[in-house]
Amino acid sequence: MSVSGAAAVVGIGATEFSKDSGRSELRLAAEAVRDALTDAGLEPSDVDGLVSFTMDSNTEIAVARELGIPELTFFSRIHYGGGAACATVQQAAMAVATGMAEVVVCYRAFNERSGHRFGQVQTAAAVGSVDNSWSYPMGLGTPAAMVAMFARRYMHAHGATSEDFGRIAVVDRKHAATNPKAWFHERPITLEEHQSSRWIAEPLRLLDCCQESDGAVAIVVTSAERARDLRRPPAVIRAAAQGSGTDQFTMTSYYRDDLTGLPEMGVVAKALWRQSGLGPSDVDVAVLYDHFTPFVLVQLEELGFCQRGEARHFIADGMLELDGGLPLNPHGGQLGEAYVHGMNGIAEAVRQVRGTAANQVRAVAHVLVTAGTGVPTSGLVLGVD
Amino acid sequence: MTRTLNLGDSLPEVHVEATPTFVISSAIATRDFQDVHHDRDLAVARGSKDIFVNILTTTGLVQRYVTDWAGPEALVRAVDIRLGAPCYAHDTLKFFGQVVERFDDGVYVVEVVGRTPQGDHVVGTVRIEVPA
């Protein structure tokens, strides 16, 4: 049995992306789910499955109560922060393909900027976690610092520079500048501005780090068959995969033989290409998780777009621009649009497949989406019907 | 002259000596007559180690730190501060700052930290507009 082609995304919804939503996380979740159902042309009573992140404060039952969803036959949560993003859609696709549910909504809602900020030192994360006790007490207590440790070794091994990281930020912000929904709409940056931005955790600068946002995104999944009767062109799920690698930790997989790759993303890549029968050359748009710029380069390598250590050369000559060989994050990514734990990237992939994106790439057949990096992760390939 | 601002610019460190005269004169100039800002005996009786700087003065010092650096033509649009350790009489209050955000309309956000021997007295941001 294969999930490929069995299910499709038929609705996407979101709240505005802000720095202070002024309302509860549950209300954000409920608004995004309702918006996504409206987009799909479905009613809350059509929904029988809900999936979210373990980190989400809104339980499936709370969301169901607010929406008036009467009965749920499938509900599930995924661990590991942003690594869960594409896996929520994978869960939904599996549930639909196996008949466990007919219409599943995936959602993520948080007041990440005005409420609990991930970018601050997570003192609470260390308490009670033996894994975290090898890093937090030693002073390594923020996501940026944890990625910086990796980035330094990557620079040492492959000759990459801070400017190479900066090129990712520049292209994301360039795309955000022409996306009216993006926080950084009409605010592009130059490589010089990247280079003069302050250090956060060397070798990472402020402009290597994604923003912090309040907001919510929801994604509606149903069978490909039913999708064809709904109001929007289906974004068919060609592949959906999770991945964890050898000696895996959350953000601190520092004890593997090599510290320059993301083997968990390699696991995802293998599964995506196998399920879809596609390869890197078939990808028309790449929505790659970009909480920190260095991991975008490494993902290009793990996903097979270029050789190890070569990403900095691969991205030269406008490769990632909207009219380049591999348009990257046309919505502006999490550096430019908003940080909604990767769920806004899935919504963008759906818009690219539908042909309705603010920065629409021409003739899109397949879009690749990835989830959080440095953690056990996930990925999707969405395609036209 | 008004300075040209760039993202990432650091402001020079500035020290303010919070002498008792400073604590008291600034409290009175901001019309804050609470005893803990001018009467040491009462301040100690209430559990403080000495009289301490009032909030309106802290707000003023944060504004001054940024405009002294940015120049008289910089327009102050907002001062947001979070208060930490008290700044007691006889403390040296050390200010540090950096330009952390830039918007296209000439608006900049400067992050400011004011530190005493007890720790951070104030952490905040000042939003200024610099005419092109």
Add this chain to the structure above:
Amino acid sequence: MTRVEEEAARIAAAGESAPRLARDPVNLPMVLNWVEAIGDANPVYTDPEAAEKAGHGGLVAPPAMIQVWTMGGLHGQRSSDDPLGAMMAVLDEAGYTSVVATNSDQTYHRYLRQGEHVAVTTRLDDVVGPKRTALGEGWFVTTRNTWYVGDEVVAEMRFRVLKFRPAEKPAAVAEAVPAAVIRPAVNHDTEYFWQGTALGELRIQRCGGCGLLRHPPGPMCPECGATKPTHLVSDGVGEVYSYVVHHHPRVPGRATPFVVALVELDEGVRMLGELTGIAPDDVRVGLPVEVVFTKVDDDLTMPTWRPRAGGGS
């Protein structure tokens, strides 16, 4: 709903207090007192020519003075419809008798000119709690002030105070210090490591079955499946495999910037720790380092790193 929450809802529902007019219009003597005391040398407040040049069209008041104009003064009393006063009374009654201001966020819509007469209103935004804080259990009370000249809003302020019940031990400074460091969680599988650091030993887990060295440790050997972990005592020397210079945000118990190094020990395992005794700019991958044991308190000793003597740093 608790009584505090009920009262908060009632006070918030009453909305804005009536506008209260400042004692004086914006005036030069009060501005001069203020700039003298604060030490603000910006000439737009005192020199008409400079004010003109900056585009103000005349002398203006320092924006940060906005609250000064409407302070109650030496014998001031809160007006009867003041929501902050009402909320403070409710919390006093509930036993939350102490107060400390935590945030003041002021937005200035325009500069004020001499002679303008401002009025202020206050409304209660929200009351959140009870929260456990370092000072004791308390409620965060947020109010919003709006300053008007006539009908025009000229400035706003969001102001937050913590109204708290003082902790049993007042000013728990002694408690604040250990709380300032992040402590490891220790269990059956990891206690040998922390017992070692307390004795000045850097211990590496060694499988009692196949001899595999492993850090971080775990209960079952991933190579041979044995559940007989033992340990050896490392020589405590190695090289920097990677490192981070941490600048932002601030980390409990540490002054920034500081360096955290991932060290590859001569025995072959890697371990994180703070690297001291060297300027951040001088750190490089491959730097020879050795372990130093830094005692935090009787219960915790941290392994840290320093450049190895004669290591060619």
